[in-house]
Amino acid sequence: MGKISVYRFLSAGCNGCDVEILECLVPRYKLADLDVEVVERPEEANVLILTGGVNIKGKEELLKIYEAINPPRIVIAVGNCALTKEIFDKGYPMVGPPDQLIPVNYYVPGCPPRPQAIVKAVADILGVKIEETEDYWLAPEGFRGKHEFDSEKCMGCGACAQICTADAIDVIDGPDKRIIRVNYGHCSFCAFCQDECPTQALRLTREYHLLTSDRQTARVANEVNLVGCSVCGGVFFPQKQIDWALKRIVEEKVPAYKDFSSDILSAMMICTKCRREIGSIKRAKKLLANLSERARKL
Ligand code: SF4
Ligand code: SF4
Secondary structure, three states, rough: OEEEEEEEEEEOOOOOHHHHOOOOOOOHOOHHOOOOEEEOOHHOEEEEEEOOOHHHHHHHHHHHHHHHHHOOOOEEOOHHHHHOOOOOOOOEEEEOHHHHOOOOEEEEEOOOOOOHHHHHHHHHOOOOOOOOHHHHOOOOOOOOOOOOEEEEOOOOHHHHHOOOOOEEEEEEEOOOOOEEEOOOOOOOOOHHHHHHHOOOOEOHHHHHHEEEEOHHHHHHHEEEEEEOOOOOOOEEHHHHHHHHHHHHHHHOOHHHHHHHHHHHHHHHHOOOHHHHHHHHHHHHHHHHHHHHHHHHHH
16 A cells, blocks of 8 residues: 555544554554654545544534545544544534544544554554564553453353443343343443452453454454243343352352252242232242241251
8 A cells, every 4th residue: 555644633532542643653663664654734644543533523624634635545443432432422512423424444442542452453454464572562461451251151140231331331132142242432441340240250351452344343242041931931031140149049148048949949030020920929928938937947
């Protein structure tokens, strides 16, 4: 593609991504080694790097800039705001994200992305391999990057989604499966989800290369089986979560309840709607009476 001349455009972001892009220009990050220069005017550019979610004022400017840049007119959206508007999503002056206004070819999720992620993205787009030492790529100890699910341990409880203030985790129930899905473009890599997970099934790794040409694929997901209600048959709950809860009750919390395992399991296998049926209430009361009796004898 020859020399890359990049024009930067920021609209409605915190500037964090912009700072990281500037960081890429220092010798340590090698952007200049890829024959990339940052230009002052869009007419001098053939690549547009965008940060921010675009507000009303920025919209006209962005459209003018896009028209002014030269072929092949590659547009790279850097950072979460440029993917989804992120924390600015509900702001009244917002009109983005940018790909609703102009074609975007590549996305680099992150809040903000590391300079290495931006450099690697540019190198990948150019088809250039960057030879660097491990030190260059390795994120520091404790770095919070891409999520990794342990599919054996994840029970689909959704606690990670509930704690996520960025609304970055979806819990999607299908006919017989539940999908837990982390959406980059919203995630701020705070790791609250990791800390909240009761089974340590979710981990933020040191992986940070998230370049994609389709922002719908900037995700990591896990799938668990759902079971049907023992009364009405309607699908309602992850099997693994029921098994985990039962184990906690009869093995960790109150081992004396072990004799009632099958009764407790039967009660757990009833959906919230069927639990309101008179027969279910009577059975639950009888079970509670038996458990109380056992507790008194301890
Ligand atoms: S990752 Fe942890 S918190 Fe999230 S659904 Fe799985 S088990 Fe629950
Ligand atoms: S790290 Fe987890 S809790 Fe934090 S924003 Fe991302 S998905 Fe949400």
